[in-house]
Amino acid sequence: MEDKELNIIDHLDELRTRLIITLAAFIIFFIVGFMFVEDIYNWFVRDLDVKLIVLGPSDILWVYFMLAAVIGVAGTIPVLATQVWLFIKPALKPIERKISLSYVPALFILFIVGLCFGYFVIFPTVMGFLIELGGEMMVTNFTAEKYFRFIFNTTIPFGVLFELPVVMMFLTSLGIINPYVLTKIRKYAYFVLIIIAIFISPPDFMSDFLVAVPLIFLYEISVSLSKIVYKRKMKKQKEWEEQYGVEADTVEE
Incomplete structure (x- = not known):
């Protein structure tokens, strides 16, 4: 009984270590994204004919954090996958260890491909449909918070599904x-x-x-x-x- 309890404690300690490493990786990539958030912002709004507006100072901070968070999540995916593999590695058969390790880079690549599909195919299609729906009845203005929330809602799900x-x-x-x-x-x-x-x-x-x-x-x-x-x-x-x-x-x- 004591051996089983010690074994559970060891697994929990290892799980905590893996989570700490993953969290540290996210923080690092988040900081990197925050440092280049202006360049990322300019890339996303490069095709807009008008400047985005904000309704308060907190919206500016929200945009900074959300853009940096997307970079953080994308960069953390291979780290998370590696930590999951290392955690379950002792329970895998020798054959399964070699095969499953090759999936780690594939997870990151497919996530990026999914984001690209959502952004370059789905997002302009949906955006065009909604703008045409308003027609000449409304003046189209975008707040930064609404615009980027819309982008994330139409791209991130495809990053996951891919x-x-x-x-x-x-x-x-x-x-x-x-x-x-x-x-x-x-x-x-x-x-x-x-x-x-x-x-x-x-x-x-x-x-x-x-x-x-x-x-x-x-x-x-x-x-x-x-x-x-x-x-x-x-x-x-x-x-x-x-x-x-x-x-x-x-x-x-």
């Missing part, structure tokens, strides 16, 4: 899911993805279609990659069993 293939591959390599399960629940997954697309896009068919199709495509990519990982996992497990005469999960490094 990591779906890597997450599926990782869970497959751990044996938590397999491609047959993903294929079986495909219609339910489509329904959820379409609901997400409707929720984050303007209320018109073309915008919903423009968002839903990439999400469904991502799911199909996830299923295909899960099949590849699953076949490799089964093949390597069979090789371990033939070489050592025991099941792969009993072989230690």
Whole structure:
């Protein structure tokens, strides 16, 4: 009983260490983002014909913090993924350790790709639709706080959703899911993805279609990659069993 309690305490201590490292990385990237926030701001508003307005001094501070926070989150993702991998590494099989480590850089790359898709494809489409909706009835002015909140709401969800293939591959390599399960629940997954697309896009068919199709495509990519990982996992497990005469999960490094 005491050994189990000590083991739990050791795991909690390690978890705290991993969280502290991740938090420290976020603070560092946040400070870096804060230092270059003016350049980041100018890049985001480069295509606007008017200057953004603020309704109070606190809005200026909000913009600074939100822009720096986005840089902090983007830079922290590979650090967080690495810390998660190091935390669960002792519980992984030798084969799983090598495979899962390769997913760390992929998480960061796909997050950036998702942000780019949201910003360069979804954001201008949604923004154009909403401006045209107002037509000549209204004078279009943007506050800095509303403008950047709108950008983040139409880009950050795609940064997260674009990591779906890597997450599926990782869970497959751990044996938590397999491609047959993903294929079986495909219609339910489509329904959820379409609901997400409707929720984050303007209320018109073309915008919903423009968002839903990439999400469904991502799911199909996830299923295909899960099949590849699953076949490799089964093949390597069979090789371990033939070489050592025991099941792969009993072989230690």
